[in-house]
Structures are given as structure tokens and as C-alpha cells.
Amino acid sequence: MIAAKKVGIKSQTIRMPASTSEDELLKKIDELNNDKTVDGILIQLPVPEHISERKVCQAVDPRKDVDGFHLTNIGKLTCNLDTFVPCTALGVIELLKRSHIKTFGKNVVVCGRSKNVGLPISLLLHADEATVILCHRNTPPEELTFFAKRADIIISATGVVNLIKPEMVKPGACIIDVGITRITTPEGKSKIVGDVDFEGCKPIAGHITPVPGGVGPMTVAMLMVNTLTAAKKLAEEQNGS
Structure with missing residues (x-):
């Protein structure tokens, strides 16, 4: 959050209680996937035991997956293709x-x-x-x-x-x-x-x-890089270029 503020990226932390159900969390992720003002989504891991980490990571739109945990991005990485890297x-x-x-x-x-x-x-x-x-x-x-x-x-x-x-x-x-x-x-x-x-x-x-x-600081810096990359690519898609 501090790094995002320093570099001019608008960020928001959504805190949900540990009792949140898997369906509730997936619904929130879906809302963010469909929110055109959101370019990057990061799910803080680990999640509570009653929630599937893989299911949650897979629910994030791969175009907004700035953590690089979606199977689409992992698969591209194994093939040395342009993608979001953890x-x-x-x-x-x-x-x-x-x-x-x-x-x-x-x-x-x-x-x-x-x-x-x-x-x-x-x-x-x-x-x-x-x-x-x-x-x-x-x-x-x-x-x-x-x-x-x-x-x-x-x-x-x-x-x-x-x-x-x-x-x-x-x-x-x-x-x-x-x-x-x-x-x-x-x-x-x-x-x-x-x-x-x-x-x-x-x-x-x-x-x-x-x-x-x-x-540690490099991890945060690369999160900012991935977010900027996501924003640019989504803007290109929206502009049809």
C-alpha cells in the first residue's frame, strides 16, 4: 500500500474476516474481475483452511493476476512466453x-x-x-x-x-x-x-x-511493475489496439 502510494498507483485493501465462506470470497473476486477501474488483484495467502487456495487463485482474471498464480500464467511461464511472473x-x-x-x-x-x-x-x-x-x-x-x-x-x-x-x-x-x-x-x-x-x-x-x-523490497517493486503492465494491457484492450 505504501509503495503504491509512492509511485502513484491507486490501491485498496479489502479485509474480510476469517469466517468468510469460499463462495463469498469468490463472489468478491468476481466483482473485482468485472470492475473496469481495477487493473490488478492480489489475494493475500495463505487463506483459511476451509477455502481452497488453488480455487481462489484460479478465480482471478489472468489479465489482472499480478501475483502470477493463475494456471494460465504459470503455463505461459513454463513455455517462456510473455506473462505475469510471481x-x-x-x-x-x-x-x-x-x-x-x-x-x-x-x-x-x-x-x-x-x-x-x-x-x-x-x-x-x-x-x-x-x-x-x-x-x-x-x-x-x-x-x-x-x-x-x-x-x-x-x-x-x-x-x-x-x-x-x-x-x-x-x-x-x-x-x-x-x-x-x-x-x-x-x-x-x-x-x-x-x-x-x-x-x-x-x-x-x-x-x-x-x-x-x-x-523483500524487490518483491514489492515487482508487484508495482506487474500492476503497471496489467493496466497498460487492459487499456490497450479497451481501446481496441
Whole structure:
């Protein structure tokens, strides 16, 4: 909401109680689909257990699906077609581009296989002809270490604290930490940390992102980009061009 205001995008948060039925939520989504003043729709996940996440994501008009979760957009992504890409994955790619880190022909380890982050990141890097190894939290530690030590780029999105350790990192490698876990420090304070042992890996890595303050702001920025793209495309449709 703050980012939208800063860049001049009119936004609205619709808060519905946890007791809202699936039909009520789907009806609200349908209203937004048919509202010509709305260009982008984002459903805050997770939804309550009595509501189907897939059904809800599928209910959003794919032309307004700025989260990139509709099956139409996911399918286009797998075929390397122009589509809405999940914001965190798009943010990671933008970080690499803006930092002038080449991915073509590079060895990349993506740790985390979620459909919203790890999988789309892998697809995007694969399309750029990187050699992509997709691991996850249940990959045996010795196997993860084997792959990670050979990676030019490590991207981790598992929510497992200190999963990526210094001994796993090749000197000069780029590390992008997408993990977010809230922990309690020995002093009793709440703290957000990522998947990477930041202090241990920092001296070894050529590039490394912090948590918080790294990928998070990029996710928000890419949401603004997707919304602007949706607005432009819908305006072209309405104008018949």
C-alpha cells in the first residue's frame, strides 16, 4: 500500500474476516474481475483452511493476476512466453540484472521448490540457459553441499535458518537469500533471519543479499511493475489496439 502510494498507483485493501465462506470470497473476486477501474488483484495467502487456495487463485482474471498464480500464467511461464511472473521470482531476476551478474551458461543452485518462488526462479534461469539444480529442505546435506560448492549463483528460499553455510559456498559466488524466518534471540528479542549464515558467508561470496532488506523490497517493486503492465494491457484492450 505504501509503495503504491509512492509511485502513484491507486490501491485498496479489502479485509474480510476469517469466517468468510469460499463462495463469498469468490463472489468478491468476481466483482473485482468485472470492475473496469481495477487493473490488478492480489489475494493475500495463505487463506483459511476451509477455502481452497488453488480455487481462489484460479478465480482471478489472468489479465489482472499480478501475483502470477493463475494456471494460465504459470503455463505461459513454463513455455517462456510473455506473462505475469510471481513477484519474488521476478525480483530475484531483476537483482541479478541490476547487479550485472551473468546467468547464461552459469551453474545455479535454487534451494526451495515452492510453486511461488523456487520453481518460477528455476524456470526463468533455465530459459536463460543457465544450468539449474533444484534442491529443497529435504535434500540430504551432503548432496546440497556437493551441488552448492559448484554453483556460481545460490538462491535459497526454504525458511530453514542457516541452511546455507560457509563451507557450501564457492569463493566469489553470488548468494541471494529469499528465506524469511522469525526467531527469538538469546536476549528474548524477535528477529527476522534468512536461510543463509550471512556473517559466515559474506567474506567468501562475491555478492550476497541481507535479510531483511534484500529480496523483500524487490518483491514489492515487482508487484508495482506487474500492476503497471496489467493496466497498460487492459487499456490497450479497451481501446481496441
